[in-house]
Amino acid sequence: MSFEHGLKPSDVLTNQQLMNKFKCAMSGGMRFSHRTNTLVLISDHTKSLYDDRWVNDVFHYTGMGQVGHQSLNYSQNKKLYQSNQTNVTVYLFEVFMQNQYIFQGEVYLSGNPYQENQLDRNNEFRLVWVFPLSLRNEHNGGEIPIKFLDFKEKIQKNRAKKLTKEELMKRASHAAHTPGSRTVVTMGYERDMYVSEYAKRRANGICQLCEEPAPFHTKKGDPYLETHHIEWLSKGGEDTIENTVALCPNCHRKMHSLNSKKDVKKLKIVASKR
Incomplete structure (x- = not known):
């Protein structure tokens, strides 16, 4: 019988x-x-050593060992490998933000389990x-708020920028051929279409940031601008x-990337004029 932990998918615990x-x-x-007869697996995405990933409903979890080739008979790798034949219960946690x-x-x-090339702690192949894992109860399992996925990508981007071209080539050339995929939960907003249309009419086909004409027209002949x-x-x-x-696509992306105080101030003045 499984350990009675009282947790629901997406519950967040501290390490303590x-x-x-x-x-x-x-x-x-x-x-x-030994006390609960459980094996707790933690995939910490704030650390770049292991290439753990969801592919649809299967989580590909990298085994134990930070330097050199890993062994299937080593420590908890063996415990996980034999878990279907033993009475050890296995649980999965993911970390996207420190201590969450x-x-x-x-x-x-x-x-x-299968083998693949990954870099170790010394940056050597x-x-x-890798252990393919599935959830016992698929209801809500594996889902995360999209902000956590964005946070993971931000961490990886910052690390990638610090690598030399040779180090990047080393990592990129041995990236997993199958991209990770998973279910994310997003927050949607019901925008008022009357407000959106008014903003576009007020712009009169001119981007309200760069003050250039819309880059193209829609099939109906309307200037293409995006509300922001x-x-x-x-x-x-x-x-x-x-x-x-109302902004052109380039300026819209600029505002969501940079959102400079100078541009915000300009747009507030523009929006105040009816």
């Missing part, structure tokens, strides 16, 4: 709470507990063992004509 609940060690990516362990659920080995909320809705901005302008 995780240790207290499962009676396991404070550190490590594979934590076995997201519970995904109970998992089981759903395919044969080695063979690792000066104070973003995601940050509490209002869906009003005083907070909405």
Whole structure:
């Protein structure tokens, strides 16, 4: 019988709470507990050593060992490999932000472990063992808010920028051929189409930031501009004509990337004029 942990998918624990609940060690990516007969797997995406990834409903989890070739008979790798034949219960947590362990659920080995090349702690290629895992209960499992995926990409981008061209080539040339894919939960906003249309009419075919004509026209012959909320809705901005302008696609991307104070000030003045 599985360990009664009382958690639901997407529950978030601190490392201390995780240790207290499962009676396991404070550190490590594979934590076995004799007291609860559980193996807690932690995929920490804030660290770049392992290439763990979801591909549809299967989580490809890299085994234990940071330097040199990994062994299927080593420590918790063996424990996970034999878990379908033993009574050890396996649980998966993912980390996207420091000390926030997201519970995904109970998992089981759903395919044969396989080997692939990954870089070790010394930036040398080695063979690792990858374990295909599936959730026992697929309901809501594996889902994350999109902000966590964005946070993971931001961390990886910052790390990538620090690498030399040779180091980038080394990593990129051995990237997984199958891209990771997973279900994300997004927050949607119901925008007022009357406000959006008014902003476009007010612009009269001219981008309200660069002040250049719309780059092209729609099939109906209308100038193509995109509505933009000066104070973003995601940050509490209002869906009003005083907070909405019409921008060309380039300027729209610029505002969502840079959002400079100078440009924000200009757009606020433009939006205040009816």
